[in-house]
Structure formats: C-alpha cells, structure tokens
Amino acid sequence: MRIFALNASRDFGGKLAFALGVPIDEHEERDFEDGEHKARPLVSVRGEDVYVLQQLHGSARESVNDKLCKLLFFRHVARGHRVPRLRLPVLARIGEVRNDSRHA
Known part of the structure; x- marks a missing residue:
C-alpha cells in the first residue's frame, strides 16, 4: 500500500x-509560471494499492x-504505472458541510 498526501493535505496525511x-x-508537485501544474510519485507504484x-x-x-x-494529474500518472487500485478519498472541511435537513 502506498499513501501520498499532496501538499494541501500534508499535515492530515502525516497524522x-x-x-x-x-x-x-514521496512525490513531486510543481507550479509553473504559466499556471500549469505537475504532480507525480517519486517511488514505484506499479502493482501497488495507492491512496x-x-x-x-x-x-x-x-x-x-x-x-x-x-x-487528477497525479491520478493520471499513477494509472499509467498500472496501479490496480487507486483510491482518492475526498477530504471536506466539516465546518463547510451544508445541512440540508428539512424542518417540519
């Protein structure tokens, strides 16, 4: 099993x-001056379950x-390395989750 925490989730991923x-x-993330992004794993993920x-x-x-x-860029690169299972858990901020329950 391989776990990657992209830069925005580094603290949570460590915990x-x-x-x-x-x-x-380890992975690489780069932002280019023209607004383009690069994200890729720096370890072999072939045949591994990846989160x-x-x-x-x-x-x-x-x-x-x-x-x-x-x-999505990271996902695309991992898929190119023949990852059998790739999981992308969604991390939402609890304080921003909207309550849609109806009151009678």
Whole structure:
C-alpha cells in the first residue's frame, strides 16, 4: 500500500499515516509560471494499492480547481504505472458541510 498526501493535505496525511503505521510516500508537485501544474510519485507504484489524499477546499493560495487538477494529474500518472487500485478519498472541511435537513 502506498499513501501520498499532496501538499494541501500534508499535515492530515502525516497524522493518518502515523495512525496506520505506514510512511507517506514521496512525490513531486510543481507550479509553473504559466499556471500549469505537475504532480507525480517519486517511488514505484506499479502493482501497488495507492491512496492519494488531497483537500479540495479553496484558499487564498490555491483554488478548488487548482487542487482538483493536481489530484487528477497525479491520478493520471499513477494509472499509467498500472496501479490496480487507486483510491482518492475526498477530504471536506466539516465546518463547510451544508445541512440540508428539512424542518417540519
């Protein structure tokens, strides 16, 4: 099993990996001047189950779209390495989850 925590989720990923007793695997993320992104694993993921953590809430530094693009780029590269199972857990900020229950 390989666990990657993209930069926006590094703190959470470290805590999760510690609780599971596994290390966070190394990856590369780069932002280019023209707005393009690069994200890729720096360890072999061929034949491994891969979990990629990425918080998707927007911030002043990165928009939701930027974070989602990085996650999808990383997914595409991992799929190219013949990963049998690739999991992308969605990390939402609890304070921003909307309650849609109806009151009678």
